[in-house]
Amino acid sequence: MFWGKIKEISRVVREVEISEIRVPDGRFRRIRCDESLAALAESIREHGIIEPLIVRRVLGVGGEAEFTLVAGERRLRAAEMAGLTTVPVVSVEAGEVDAAILAIIENLHREDLSMFEEAASIQSLISLTGMTQEACAKKLSVSQSYVANKLRLLRLSEGEQEKIEENGLTERHARALLRLEDEEEREEVLSIIIKREMNVSRTEEYIEDIICAKSRMAERESKPKGSEQKRKLVIRDIRLFYNSIDHAVDVIKKSGIPVESTRKEVEEGVLISILLPKKAS
Numbered sequence: 001m002f003w004g005k006i007k008e009i010s011r012v013v014r015e016v017e018i019s020e021i022r023v024p025d026g027r028f029r030r031i032r033c034d035e036s037l038a039a040l041a042e043s044i045r046e047h048g049i050i051e052p053l054i055v056r057r058v059l060g061v062g063g064e065a066e067f068t069l070v071a072g073e074r075r076l077r078a079a080e081m082a083g084l085t086t087v088p089v090v091s092v093e094a095g096e097v098d099a100a101i102l103a104i105i106e107n108l109h110r111e112d113l114s115m116f117e118e119a120a121s122i123q124s125l126i127s128l129t130g131m132t133q134e135a136c137a138k139k140l141s142v143s144q145s146y147v148a149n150k151l152r153l154l155r156l157s158e159g160e161q162e163k164i165e166e167n168g169l170t171e172r173h174a175r176a177l178l179r180l181e182d183e184e185e186r187e188e189v190l191s192i193i194i195k196r197e198m199n200v201s202r203t204e205e206y207i208e209d210i211i212c213a214k215s216r217m218a219e220r221e222s223k224p225k226g227s228e229q230k231r232k233l234v235i236r237d238i239r240l241f242y243n244s245i246d247h248a249v250d251v252i253k254k255s256g257i258p259v260e261s262t263r264k265e266v267e268e269g270v271l272i273s274i275l276l277p278k279k280a281s
Contacts, residue, residue: 013052015086018079021055021067037074041081049075052088054106056099067091070099071106101128108140115171116161119150152178156186163190172200176207245272252276 053072069076070092079087092102104125108118126136133151137144153174156164160183164174173193180186189210193203249261260275 012090013088014091016055016067016089017086018076018084021053021069021076021087021089023069023073023076037078038081040074040078044075044078044084045082049079049084049088051075052090054092054102055089056092068099071103101125104128105140114165115150115174116153116156116165119153122147122150123154149175157183160186160190163194167194169193170200173203176200176204179207179211245274249274 051072053075054070055067056070058066058068067089076087092099104121108121108125113121122136122140125131125139126133129136131139133147134144137147140147149171153161153171155178156174160177163169177186177190177193180189189207192198193206196202198206245261249259252259258277260273262273262275264271264273
């Protein structure tokens with residue numbers, strides 16, 4: 001049975017000059033000349049291309065038949081790097097839209113597709129076919145929430161997407177960032193996350209703190225001016241704040257962490273400084 005399949009495929013596979021294959025413009029996948037592409041080129045140089053590329057025949061400007069790539073651009077680039085002049089291809093009869101759909105689905109089955117390339121693929125599939133997210137999910141054998149979450153990633157700017165990929169951040173990092181609506185704020189927060197090398201949990205906590213702080217500020221600004229004055233009058237003795245700070249410092253000391261607390265009278269009031277070590281002794 002296996003060899004029968006091989007013979008069946010061999011009847012339709014043919015070698016085509018790389019120079020005769022045209023790669024359509026505006027493809028969503030970014031082919032990078034990185035280590036993985038170099039490794040694929042070395043593998044092709046040693047073993048050849050195991051899986052044929054998919055192309056379709058179209059009429060060129062001069063009326064001559066030429067080949068347009070449907071799927072396999074990464075293998076094509078690696079073959080060029082390996083010094084090959086021809087590649088094995090399977091020619092399919094398909095219109096432009098059908099060929100694009102086939103390319104998208106073929107790429108979605110690739111494990112090396114980035115999160116943003118996958119999101120762009122899904123968006124392209126929906127745009128070309130006019131199908132709903134639910135229908136797209138069924139087509140790809142995934143849940144509708146999976147499709148929705150992927151599409152949300154495209155709300156990030158191209159610059160943000162590049163920074164996330166270049167610094168090895170995960171999809172959970174990206175989804176956490178999407179909780180911030182303002183693009184400038186997102187970019188600033190993203191730079192901090194990268195600089196501090198925050199993991200997913202720390203990133204989610206950091207963004208939650210930002211959102212809570214903004215919520216408290218909005219709530220405070222929405223209150224009548226008199227309500228703030230009333231709140232101040234409730235706390236008659238400032239020593240309550242001093243006691244709270246002293247208690248917090250005592251708790252830290254009891255936990256075995258050396259901490260120093262100082263108070264200094266300044267023109268505006270009392271300056272309280274707390275010094276914590278960078279590492280616990």
